[in-house]
Amino acid sequence: MSGPAQPADIYRFEPTATAAGLATKHAELEPGRETDESVTIAGRLMLRRGQGKLAFGQLQDATGRIQLFVPSDVTPYFEEFTALNLGDWIGVTGDVMTTRKGELSVKVRDWCVLAKTQRQFPEKWHGIADVDTRYRQRYLDLVVTPESARTFRMRSAMISLMRRWLEDRDFMEVETPLLQPIPGGALAKPFVTHHNALDLELYLRIAPELYLKRLVVGGFERVFEIGRVFRNEGLSPRHNPEFTMLETYAAYWDYSDQMRLTEDLTAHLATELLGTTKLAYNDRELDLTPPWRRATLTELTSTAIGQPVSIDMAIDDLRALCVTHGVDVHPHYGPGKLLLELYEKTTEHTLWGPVFVCDYPKEVSPLARDHRSQPEMTERFECIVAGRELCNGYSELVDATEQLARFRDQAAKSDYDDEAMAVDADYVRALEYGLAPTAGLGIGIDRLLMLLADVSSIRDVILFPTLRPEQNA
RNA sequence: GCGCCUCUAGCUCAACGGCAGAGCAACGGACUCUUAAUCCGCAGGUUCUGGGUUCGAAUCCCAGGGGGCGCACCA
Numbered sequence: 001m002s003g004p005a006q007p008a009d010i011y012r013f014e015p016t017a018t019a020a021g022l023a024t025k026h027a028e029l030e031p032g033r034e035t036d037e038s039v040t041i042a043g044r045l046m047l048r049r050g051q052g053k054l055a056f057g058q059l060q061d062a063t064g065r066i067q068l069f070v071p072s073d074v075t076p077y078f079e080e081f082t083a084l085n086l087g088d089w090i091g092v093t094g095d096v097m098t099t100r101k102g103e104l105s106v107k108v109r110d111w112c113v114l115a116k117t118q119r120q121f122p123e124k125w126h127g128i129a130d131v132d133t134r135y136r137q138r139y140l141d142l143v144v145t146p147e148s149a150r151t152f153r154m155r156s157a158m159i160s161l162m163r164r165w166l167e168d169r170d171f172m173e174v175e176t177p178l179l180q181p182i183p184g185g186a187l188a189k190p191f192v193t194h195h196n197a198l199d200l201e202l203y204l205r206i207a208p209e210l211y212l213k214r215l216v217v218g219g220f221e222r223v224f225e226i227g228r229v230f231r232n233e234g235l236s237p238r239h240n241p242e243f244t245m246l247e248t249y250a251a252y253w254d255y256s257d258q259m260r261l262t263e264d265l266t267a268h269l270a271t272e273l274l275g276t277t278k279l280a281y282n283d284r285e286l287d288l289t290p291p292w293r294r295a296t297l298t299e300l301t302s303t304a305i306g307q308p309v310s311i312d313m314a315i316d317d318l319r320a321l322c323v324t325h326g327v328d329v330h331p332h333y334g335p336g337k338l339l340l341e342l343y344e345k346t347t348e349h350t351l352w353g354p355v356f357v358c359d360y361p362k363e364v365s366p367l368a369r370d371h372r373s374q375p376e377m378t379e380r381f382e383c384i385v386a387g388r389e390l391c392n393g394y395s396e397l398v399d400a401t402e403q404l405a406r407f408r409d410q411a412a413k414s415d416y417d418d419e420a421m422a423v424d425a426d427y428v429r430a431l432e433y434g435l436a437p438t439a440g441l442g443i444g445i446d447r448l449l450m451l452l453a454d455v456s457s458i459r460d461v462i463l464f465p466t467l468r469p470e471q472n473a
Numbered sequence: 474g475c476g477c478c479u480c481u482a483g484c485u486c487a488a489c490g491g492c493a494g495a496g497c498a499a500c501g502g503a504c505u506c507u508u509a510a511u512c513c514g515c516a517g518g519u520u521c522u523g524g525g526u527u528c529g530a531a532u533c534c535c536a537g538g539g540g541g542c543g544c545a546c547c548a
Contacts, residue, residue: 047508049510051505051511054505086499101506123485126497129485129486187547238547419546419547
């Protein structure tokens with residue numbers, strides 16, 4: 001039998017070089033030079049140009065592309081080589097050289113077929129324009145859309161950098177339950193599931209918060225978790241039902257310390273990944289250089305609507321203001337909820353940021369500690385960047401009695417608010433054993449990456465976003 | 474869940490009430506320095522699905538499906 005080695009016979013292959021590695025090593029090689037450096041390289045054939053008794057190819061591996069130089073008097077099975085389909089995986093061995101025009105190439109002395117594609121590849125120049133195809137067939141998107149592959153490599157690098165940065169500051173990575181009997185730590189609708197052996201309703205976590213603070217009670221003074229959370233809510237360019245959060249908790253800290261952590265960590269990531277903290281997002285300048293602006297929710301809202309508001313103004317006046325600005329007011333809204341709604345309706349989307357919006361009403365912050373000087377408010381912040389929430393943090397509520405009261409307050413709302421929290425008695429018990437002053441932070445990893453990678457849909461930073469199943473796949 | 478837009482060859486796109494087409498890919502051929510190579514040839518279709526209007530529908534209308542964006546919910 002004659003021909004190159006075929007996939008059926010190849011179980012293992014050992015490349016000795018990569019496209020990017022060769023490009024770096026031979027950046028100085030002048031046009032028309034041949035070396036005696038023999039390399040073995042593997043990847044997908046993405047372009048092929050026949051030239052009679054000479055052929056050229058572009059091989060794409062995990063690091064980039066390199067040209068293959070294929071003369072019929074050097075390369076065995078020349079006919080078979082020119083019959084390859086775009087998208088086939090091949091392995092080649094040959095000498096590093098440059099063409100007369102100076103293109104770095106590998107002159108193929110031997111080659112084999114590692115995998116044949118049975119489907120035609122998308123158009124080599126335009127790639128895939130249909131985003132539905134890109135999301136459903138991400139494997140194909142990654143091959144033919146360089147920006148997409150770049151974004152997901154950046155995601156991996158970003159998470160790795162985060163881990164290292166936190167570990168360098170004595171934060172310890174932990175894992176807490178995804179299946180929770182009482183979904184807590186955020187105001188959101190959970191996914192429900194069932195455990196057969198225990199005959200128990202369980203919920204996919206909406207946040208790891210309450211478990212992480214239990215660990216601080218346990219003496220793990222600085223912890224973090226990077227993991228998936230699930231919220232049973234609508235999809236949008238900024239929402240996917242499962243997304244990734246970083247949460248950190250540090251004993252002895254207050255919310256100012258967490259704000260500093262947020263800006264320092266983000267600036268570090270931007271510097272490492274992009275080489276700068278001054279980026280462009282959606283064609284608009286975005287300067288992440290610390291320190292970031294700090295302003296209170298109350299003053300930002302007052303500025304936005306052009307008149308002073310506060311949580312202690314007469315509730316009827318606050319209600320009237322909300323109605324004026326188009327907020328859908330419910331009768332059970334207290335002043336805190338009204339103020340928050342007014343802020344979200346009129347102010348949040350106008351903040352390009354980055355800005356730390358500080359001091360949220362107690363009514364809407366059931367896990368945050370009372371503000372040290374402002375009654376009815378808590379020491380809580382959200383960071384707004386490009387008009388949307390990037391993170392949420394606070395000085396943690398450490399008083400068990402107060403926490404139980406806040407939980408009961410929440411539970412009382414469950415009749416009309418399906419996002420209200422349930423009472424978590426064990427969490428209260430944990431607090432009864434004593435929680436040192438502590439501050440916590442949650443950052444949406446996907447949204448952070450959207451900023452750094454300059455993409456406007458969350459589906460561009462999640463490898464396999466949630467989609468309706470195909471009907472006739 | 475509601476509103477607007479969209480769906481044509483493997484891919485990227487034309488045709489916009491009058492014979493469904495091009496480029497790339499695929500297939501056959503020419504070419505020993507190409508760069509999205511070029512040239513010649515050939516093949517490729519349930520125009521998302523189902524109804525309707527019309528002499529005639531990819532095109533107009535209705536219903537359904539997929540997707541995008543906006544609103545609402547939220548991070």
